[in-house]
Amino acid sequence: MSQTIEQRLDLIESRSAIHDLVSDYCHGFDKRDWPRFLAIWWPDAVWDIGPPFGSFEGHDGIAHVTRSILWEAWLASSHFTTNLVVTFDGADRASGISDVDCIGTTSDGQAQTVSATYHDMFERRDGVWRIARRKVQMHHFNPLPGVTLSPPA
Secondary structure: OOOOOOHHHHHHHHHHHHHHHHHHHHHHHHOOHHHHHHOEEEEEEEEEEOOEEEEEEHHHHHHHHHHHHHHEEEEEEEEEEEEEEEEOOOOOOEEEEEEEEEEEEEEEOOOEEEEEEEEEEEEEEOOOOEEEEEEEEEEEEEEEOOOOOOOOO
């Protein structure tokens, strides 16, 4: 069936909003910008990080794991999310899959590298797109022995 120009424009705007959510996840987490990070999640969202962390529900669960566990464990991090593919499951629902590489330093000074795939469910409610569910599929979570990550002198 052919789509109207309004439907096509909505699809483009929706895809752009979803891409922004994926980017805001990285910027919010890495820059420790709590308002930006929290704004990507629906209040009833589920963030299933998997081992060794677990699954966290709602803004309270996401706040707990982010502020009390992950930000405490990471001195600094840089996420690089790529290859986002968005599939619309209706006007107000979409699924996404993307790859992420993260490099950073843990609170004990150890350089780390992480590689994973994000499996996302996005929902639009009252005209706003946010993440309803993010499942993280870890590929590796490894130290970088002998590597020190430091800013340029």
